Amino acid sequence: MTKRRPIVAIAALIALAALPLMITPAGGQQLSDRAKQIGHKFMCMCGCNQVLTECNHVGCSVSASMLKELNQGLANGGTEESITQGFLQEFGTKVYAEPPKSGFSLIAWVMPTFYLVAGAGVVIFVISRWRKRPATEPSGGVSAASHVSPELLERARAQAARDTED
Numbered sequence: 001m002t003k004r005r006p007i008v009a010i011a012a013l014i015a016l017a018a019l020p021l022m023i024t025p026a027g028g029q030q031l032s033d034r035a036k037q038i039g040h041k042f043m044c045m046c047g048c049n050q051v052l053t054e055c056n057h058v059g060c061s062v063s064a065s066m067l068k069e070l071n072q073g074l075a076n077g078g079t080e081e082s083i084t085q086g087f088l089q090e091f092g093t094k095v096y097a098e099p100p101k102s103g104f105s106l107i108a109w110v111m112p113t114f115y116l117v118a119g120a121g122v123v124i125f126v127i128s129r130w131r132k133r134p135a136t137e138p139s140g141g142v143s144a145a146s147h148v149s150p151e152l153l154e155r156a157r158a159q160a161a162r163d164t165e166d
Contacts, residue, residue, distance in 0.1 A: 035071050035074055038080055038083060039067060041096065041098075042070075042095050043095055044062060045062050045066065045094075046060050048060070073086065
């Protein structure tokens with residue numbers, strides 16, 4: 001009897017640990033693969049700035065209603081375009097997870113490449129200008145030593161000799 005008690009306790013713990021995996025969370029729903037694929041193209045409109053199918057707010061009613069609408073649209077035979085148009089009419093263009101690659105939104109796709117090319121051009125231009133500049137003599141180099149009088153140079157050598165004697 002005492003040997004069965006730990007086994008029963010372990011089995012109960014395993015069952016309790018596996019229970020959340022077997023139960024669909026409250027408010028959760030099974031999305032088709034097509035609904036998940038389409039849902040990745042939209043943002044959750046609750047303000048979390050997350051993709052619709054990945055909104056992790058507990059009890060987020062906005063994502064639940066949007067996913068329900070998406071799933072129902074697909075179940076009723078709606079196309080991706082009709083569902084997209086419905087979301088656009090309801091929420092506007094901010095519902096897109098990424099801007100469309102057409103019209104004015106095309107600038108969001110083109111500008112990073114433009115800035116990269118323009119920046120590389122500026123860097124190449126500046127480096128080529130630096131390389132073409134004539135070399136100037138350093139201010140503390142040989143030319144500065146030629147302006148020292150021989151008397152002053154001899155006096156400095158004598159002072160250095162006195163200072164370094166042991």
